[in-house]
Amino acid sequence: MRGAVAAGHPLTARAGADALRAGGNAVDAAVAAVLMSFVAESPLTGPGAGGFMVVHVRGENHVLDFFVAAPGLGLDGREPAALVPIDVRFSEDAVQRFNVGPASCGAYGTTLGLTETLRRFGTLRLSDLTAAPARAAREGVEVVPMQAFLFTVLQPIVTSTPECAAIYAPEGRLLGEGDTIRLPELGDLLDRLGAEGPDFLYSGDVAAAVSDWVLEHGGMLSRDDLSSYGVIDREPARVTYRGREVLTNPPPSSGGILIADALGILERLDRPHDPYVLAEVIASTNRARDEEFLKGLASEGFLERFLEKKALDSVAIDVRSRLGNTTHISVMDAEGACASVTCSNGSCSGVVVPGTGVHLNNMLGEQDLNPLGFHQHPPGVRVPSMMAPTVVLRDGRPEIAIGSAGSNRIRSAILQTVLGVVDHRLPAQEAVSAPRIHVEDTQLDAEPGVDEAALERLEQAGWTVRLWSEQNLFFGGAQAVARSPDTGQLTGGGDPRRGGVATLVD
Numbered sequence: 001m002r003g004a005v006a007a008g009h010p011l012t013a014r015a016g017a018d019a020l021r022a023g024g025n026a027v028d029a030a031v032a033a034v035l036m037s038f039v040a041e042s043p044l045t046g047p048g049a050g051g052f053m054v055v056h057v058r059g060e061n062h063v064l065d066f067f068v069a070a071p072g073l074g075l076d077g078r079e080p081a082a083l084v085p086i087d088v089r090f091s092e093d094a095v096q097r098f099n100v101g102p103a104s105c106g107a108y109g110t111t112l113g114l115t116e117t118l119r120r121f122g123t124l125r126l127s128d129l130t131a132a133p134a135r136a137a138r139e140g141v142e143v144v145p146m147q148a149f150l151f152t153v154l155q156p157i158v159t160s161t162p163e164c165a166a167i168y169a170p171e172g173r174l175l176g177e178g179d180t181i182r183l184p185e186l187g188d189l190l191d192r193l194g195a196e197g198p199d200f201l202y203s204g205d206v207a208a209a210v211s212d213w214v215l216e217h218g219g220m221l222s223r224d225d226l227s228s229y230g231v232i233d234r235e236p237a238r239v240t241y242r243g244r245e246v247l248t249n250p251p252p253s254s255g256g257i258l259i260a261d262a263l264g265i266l267e268r269l270d271r272p273h274d275p276y277v278l279a280e281v282i283a284s285t286n287r288a289r290d291e292e293f294l295k296g297l298a299s300e301g302f303l304e305r306f307l308e309k310k311a312l313d314s315v316a317i318d319v320r321s322r323l324g325n326t327t328h329i330s331v332m333d334a335e336g337a338c339a340s341v342t343c344s345n346g347s348c349s350g351v352v353v354p355g356t357g358v359h360l361n362n363m364l365g366e367q368d369l370n371p372l373g374f375h376q377h378p379p380g381v382r383v384p385s386m387m388a389p390t391v392v393l394r395d396g397r398p399e400i401a402i403g404s405a406g407s408n409r410i411r412s413a414i415l416q417t418v419l420g421v422v423d424h425r426l427p428a429q430e431a432v433s434a435p436r437i438h439v440e441d442t443q444l445d446a447e448p449g450v451d452e453a454a455l456e457r458l459e460q461a462g463w464t465v466r467l468w469s470e471q472n473l474f475f476g477g478a479q480a481v482a483r484s485p486d487t488g489q490l491t492g493g494g495d496p497r498r499g500g501v502a503t504l505v506d
Contacts, residue, residue, distance in 0.1 A: 001334055001490055001504060001505065001506055002020045002021065002333065002334050002505040002506065003020045003026060003029065003331060003332050003333035003334055003490065003504075003505050004331070004332050004481040004490040004491065004492040004502065004503065004504050004505065005017050005020070005029055005033060005329070005330070005331050005481070005492065005502070005503045005505065006329070006330045006331075006428065006432075006479035006480055006481050006492040006493055006494050006500065006501070006502040006503075007033050007037065007327075007328075007329045007330075007479055007494065007500065007501060007502075008037065008041055008146075008327045008328065008329075008405065008477055008479060008494070008495070008498045008499060008500050008501075009036075009037065009040040009041050009144065009146075009147070009327075009499060009500075009501065010040075010144070010501045011036055011039070011040040011136065011141060012033045012034075012036045012037045012040050012041060012327075012329065012501075013033065013494070013501040013502065013503045014036075014503065015032045015033050015035065015036035015129075015132055015133065016029035016030065016032050016033035016036075016329065016331055016503070017029070017503045017505045018032065018132070019031075019032035019033075019124060019129065020331075020333060020505045021505060022124065022128070023123070023124075024122065024123055024124045025057070025121075025122065025123055025333050025335065025337050026057070026331040026332055026333040026337040026338050026339045027055060027057060027117060027118065027121040027122040027331075027337065027339045028118065028122045028123055028124040028129070029331045029333070029339070030053065030117075030329055030331045030339035030340075030341045031114045031117060031118045031122060031126075031129055032124075032129040032132075033329045033331070034051075034110070034114055034329060034341055034343055035114065035129055035130055035133045035190065036132065036133045036136065037327050037329070037343070038110075038133060038137075038186060038190070039133045039136045039137045039141060039183060039186065039187075040136070040141055040147075041147070041327045042167075042181070042183065042186075042359065043154065043157075043158055043164075043167075043168070043345060043348040043359055044150065044326060044327055044344065044345050044346075044347075044348060044405070045110070045326070045327045045343045045344060045345050046110070046186070046345055046358070046359050047108065047110055047111050047186070047189060047193075047201060047357065047358050048105075048108045048110075048210075048345060048358045048359050048360040048361055049068075049108055049109075049110045049343050049344055049345040049346075049361050050066060050067035050068035050069075050106070050108055050109040050110060050113075050343070050344065050361060050363065050383075050385075051066055051067060051109065051110055051113060051341060051342055051343030051344060051387065052064065052065055052066070052067060052249050052253070052341070052342055052385070052387055052389050053066075053113065053117055053339055053340065053341035053342075053389060054236060054247060054248070054249070054339070054340045054341075054389045054390065054391050054401075055117065055121055055337075055338075055339050056247070056336075056337060056338050056339075056391050056393070056398050057121050057337040057338075057339075058337070059396070061236055061247055061391070062121075062233055062234075062236075063233070063234040063235070063236050063247075063249060063250060063389075064113055064116070064117050064231055064232075064233060064234075065113075065231065065232040065233075065234050065253075065382065066109030066110060066112055066113025066114075066116075066231045066232075067109060067253070067382055067383065067385050067387070068106035068107060068108060068109065068361055068363040068382070068383050068385075069106055069107040069109070069225065069229060069380055069381060069382050069383065070106055070107075070364070070377035070378060070379055070380065070381050070382075070383055071105070071106050071107055071219070071220040071221040071222060071225045071364075071379060072220045072222065072225070072378075072379035073222050073224035073225045073228060073379040073380055074222050074223075074224040075220060075222050075379070078220065080103040080218060080219060080220045080375055081101070081102060081103045081217070081218025081219065082101075082103065082218075083099035083100070083101060083103050083104055083364075083365045083374060084099060084100045084101035084104075084160065084350075084365075085097055085098075085099050086098055086099070086100055086156045086157055086160070087156075088153055088154065088156070088157075088347060089153065093466065096367075096407070097367060098157065098346070098347040098362065098365060098366065098367075099362065099364075099365025099366070099367070099374070100157050100160060100347070100348070100349045100350050100351075100362045100365055101160075101217075101218070101219075101349060101350065101351065101362075101365070102214045102217040102218045102219030102221075102349070102351055103218055103219050103220065103364065103365070103375075104219075104346075104349045104351075104361075104362035104363070104364045104365030104366075105214055105219050105220075105221050105349050105351055105360040105361060105362065105363075105364065106221070106225075106361060106363045106364050106383055107221060107225040107226055107229050108201075108226075108229075108358075108360065108361060109229060109231065110343050111193055111198040111201055112198045112201070112202060112229065112230075112231055113231050115193075115197055115198050116231045117231075121339075126193065126194050126197070127194035127195060128194075129194070130190045130191065130193050130194030131191075131194065133187075133190050134187045134188075134190035134191045134194070135187070136187075137182070137183040137184065137186045137187030137190060138182065138183075138184050138187035138188075139182070140180040140181060140182035140183075141180065141181060142178065142179070142180055143175050143176060143177055143178065143179045143180070143181055144177070144499060145177050145499065146473075146498060146499025147181075147499070148175070148176050148177040148179075149473070150473075151168055151174055151175055151176070152174065152176075153473075154347060154348065155168075155169075155174055157347060157348055157349075157350050158174075158348065158350065159174070160350035161350045161351065161352065163351075163352035163353075163354055164348075164350045164351070164352045164359065166352075167181070167183065167352065167359075168181070183357070185355065185356065185357035186357035187357070188357060189201075189206070189356065189357035189358070190357075201226070201358075202226045202227055202229055203226070203227045206356050206358065207223060207226040207227065208223060209353055209355065209356050210226070210353045210356060210358055210360070211223045211225070211226060213351075213353045213354070214351065214353075214360070217351070219351075220375075220379075221360075225379065225380070228380065232382070234250050235250060236248060236249070236250060236256075236391075237249065237250040237251075237256050237257050237260050237303055237307070238260070238307075239260035239261075239263050239264045239267075239307060240264075240267065241263040241264070241266070241267050241392075241418075241422065242267065242422055242423070243394065244392050244393060244394050244399060244422065245392070245393045245394075245396075246259075246260060246263055246390065246391075246392050246393075246418070247390065247391045247392075247393065248260055248388050248389070248390040248391075249385070249387065249388045249389060249390075250303055251296075251297040251298070251302055251303050251384075252297045252298050252381075252382055252384050253297075253382075253384050253385040253386070253387065253388070254289060254293070254294070254297060254384050254385070254386060255385060255386035255387055255388035255410050255411050256388040256389075256390065257297075257303060257306060257307070258285045258288065258289065258411050259388050259390065259411050259414055259415055259418075260307055261285050261288060261306065261307065262281050262282060262284075262285050262411070262415050263415070263418070264307060265281050265284065265285075266281055266419075269281075273419055273423060274451055274454045275437050275444075275446070275450050275451050275454040275455060275458070276454040276457050276458055278415075278416065278419075278437060279437060279439050279444050279458055279463065282411070282412055282415070282437075282438075282439040283439050283441075283442075285411070286439060286440070286441070288306075289371075291372065293306075294371065294372060294384070297384055298381075326342060326343070326344035326346075326387060326404075326405035326406065326407070326410070326477075327342070327343055327344070327405055327477070327498075328340075328341070328342045328343075328389065328402075328403035328404055328405055328477065328478070328479045329341050329342075329403075329479060330401040330402055330403060330479050330480055330481045330492075331401065331481065332398055332401055332481045332483060332490055336397055336398065337398075338391055338398040338401040338481070339401065340389035340390060340391050340401040340402060340403050341389055341403070342387040342388070342389045342403040342404075342405075344361070344363075344385075344387060344405070345359065345360075345361045345362070346361050346362040346363050346365070346366050347362055347366070348361070348362060349361060349362035349365070350362075363383050363385075364383070366407070368386055368407050368408045369383055369384060369385060369386065370383075386407060386408060386410045386411065387403070387410060388403065388404075388410055388411065388414055389401075389402075389403040390402050390403060390414055390418070392418060392421075392422070394485050397483070398483060399421070399422075399482060399483050399485060400418060400421050400422075400428075400480060400481070400482045400483075401480065401481050401482075402414055402417055402418065402478060402479070402480040402481075403478070403479065404417075404476040404477055404478040404479070404495075405476060405477035405498060406473075406474075406475065406476030406477055408440070409438050409474065409475055409476040410476055412436065412437065412438045412439065412475075412476070413436060413475060413476030413477070413478045413495075414476075414478060416434070416436050416437070417431045417432055417434075417478045417480055417493075418431075420432075420434050421480070421482050427482065427491040427493070428480045428481055428482040428491040428492050428493035428502065429491060429492065429493040429494070429502060430493070431480065431482070431493060432478050432479070432480050432493030432494065432495050432496075432500070433493065433495075433496055434449075435447040435448060435449035435450045435471070436450075436475045436476070437450055438474075438475055438476075442462065442463050442464060443463070443464045443465075443466060444458055444463050444464070444465050444466070445466045445468060445474070445475070446465060446466070446467055446468065447468050447470075447471050447472070447475060448467070448468065448469065448470060448471070455467075471496060471497050472497060473497050473498060475497055476495070476497065476498075477495045477497055477498025477500060478493070478495045478498075478500075479493065479494055479495060479498075479500050479502075480492070480493045481493070481502070490504060491504075492504060
């Protein structure tokens with residue numbers, strides 16, 4: 001078997017699989033899949049987005065940070081226009097507010113990050129990987145049920161500007177299942193990316209057009225923000241769990257370190273990891289995300305202090321005392337390399353720059369990423385993220401590559417899927433599809449199939465439990481590949497909540 005690919009759309013997974021069949025490695029496949037996701041999974045990702053990739057190749061581990069940076073370089077004294085608040089409904093009871101418009105747009109990193117990762121760790125040419133998505137963007141792709149659902153959920157955003165509405169609601173009607181979405185300007189951008197590389201998006205004519213458009217409409221994205229943008233190679237955050245080494249996204253992002261925190265606590269609890277225990281552990285990590293934590297993310301040595309043994313022991317004792325829009329791609333190849341990459345446009349900003357193929361992110365307007373208030377990050381600094389592409393190693397060899405979409409639900413989706421593979425020895429698809437919980441304050445949301453006795457105990461302990469009638473995108477969109485430690489067999493899991501697909505490549 002050449003490898004396995006898990007992604008959020010059939011075309012995305014197929015692009016990764018085609019790269020493996022062409023002789024590429026896991027990194028080639030991940031880059032190919034991300035490029036296709038620009039087309040198949042818009043508007044939640046694209047050249048105006050940011051992301052992270054965890055790479056295990058040739059025995060080395062890297063986190064490539066190409067997430068969104070706060071804008072405003074060279075704009076001293078300029079104030080951003082007001083953010084545009086829009087409520088997005090996952091269901092009648094679950095509503096999340098997103099803030100969009102030009103003032104929500106930060107400096108993007110996806111094309112630069114993919115290009116650099118491919119140069120350092122891949123084997124195929126960029127032009128080999130851009131041709132198929134460029135063709136798909138121009139010819140159009142069919143809107144599948146999950147994308148139709150996303151368009152409906154995001155309708156207030158994707159129809160908020162004439163430029164965006166022209167793509168997602170041509171002639172005044174929102175695209176639905178079975179319709180064809182065409183992105184010809186994105187197709188031109190991808191062809192140019194393959195031929196020239198990404199410089200035109202950072203210091204060339206497209207960078208100038210994007211910056212000028214955003215500034216003219218009240219945003220803060222300067223030419224200096226784009227020309228100075230760079231990919232950062234970071235050391236992964238590490239924690240041990242049941243004889244494995246878990247590698248995930250380090251500070252200044254918060255999602256990975258909180259997943260590592262939860263696994264470190266669970267490692268110390270001599271209790272079955274049922275929903276009752278998980279709720280208490282997730283709640284403890286939520287409490288840890290206080291103002292001191294958010295400020296500490298930017299300080300030297302914070303990761304080591306936060307995950308040191310004494311700190312985890314202390315939290316485990318405390319827990320024990322109480323017990324009674326985004327897309328992800330995971331790839332493993334036959335040679336033992338793997339890549340786990342999460343990219344996001346946030347909920348998208350509605351800001352489509354004419355003639356460029358760029359739909360910008362709204363990371364400066366995401367409440368989950370800006371809990372201390374909006375426009376608080378100094379220009380040029382990476383915006384903290386909940387995104388947490390993760391790799392689990394057993395005896396130095398990848399056992400799981402996983403990540404998730406889902407804003408603040410990313411952590412709980414990844415945590416529960418990892419436990420499904422490691423604790424319950426489930427194949428990747430079963431672990432991804434298993435019912436989930438999510439915790440905010442003292443409210444617990446639960447999908448059908450979660451242990452009812454544990455939920456009753458939580459209610460008796462003072463929790464507010466909200467039962468959902470079916471699985472929902474609210475609970476994240478995890479995509480995972482796993483290698484059996486016993487047989488070496490690869491399995492893949494595409495999240496049904498996100499229309500995910502897993503492809504095994506012979």
